[in-house]
Amino acid sequence: MxxxxxxxxxxxxxxxxxxxxxxxxxxxxxxxxxxxxxxxxxxxxxxxxxxxxNLSLCQKCHNITASSSRAEDTGSFCKYCADPARDKGTVCVISSLPELMAIEATGDFLGLYHILGGKIDPLRKTGPEHLRINTLIARIKNDNVREVILAMNSDIPGENTILYLTRILKPLNIPLRQGFEGHVKISRLARGLPMGSELEYADPITLSSALEGRQEL
Ligand SMILES: [Zn+2]
Incomplete structure (x- = not known):
């Protein structure tokens, strides 16, 4: 043609x-x-x-980071990971950048992120081996993390990913560091989001209440 x-x-x-x-x-x-x-x-x-x-990925959370932030002596960390005001003890695990943007738009989340780079989806031939799970486990073990929030779409790949990560993370029973009692908490967003809905399109108020009402797994 x-x-x-x-x-x-x-x-x-x-x-x-x-x-x-x-x-x-x-x-x-x-x-x-x-x-x-x-x-x-x-x-x-x-x-x-x-x-x-000129863009690269944050070495901690895999967020996109501009080369200019490196010049500001932040290492190769993104603006969230380099921000001393963010709570490094809370890590929100998401599949991709649009979800980070949606959660940031709520203005209620002050922790850090971890971008997996996809969801477990056999139909698209995406398995756990394609996701950045090893770096997530390393962060949880080494970075004084208190809580990991699994923030996935409430669709089948999202649920698959939550199930897989729960099975991997829960048995690790990673103890809290710095003299705190107990273990790293694993939680998921409250089920306020309609089934099949995509996090990136959720309105900030719904997303904010799903975040606030998160449930421990
Ligand atoms: Zn980062």
């Missing part, structure tokens, strides 16, 4: 078609949009895409 077009166009159509939710027709509309723009716009866009290479 696009064979008659110059390869400058078909190559870009192919690239845009790889974006989530974008088909060939929309991809072609993007390219036609770009063709209508002047050189300055194209240069700025190309530069912004190029700048993505």
């Amino acid at each position: 696009y064979h008659s077009l110059p390869k400058e166009i078909t190559n870009l159509v192919e690239q845009f078609s790889r974006f989530p939710g974008i088909g060939e027709k929309t991809a072609l509309r993007f390219v036609l949009f770009l063709l209508g723009k002047d050189e300055n716009y194209i240069d700025a866009l190309a530069g912004q895409i190029e700048n993505i290479k």
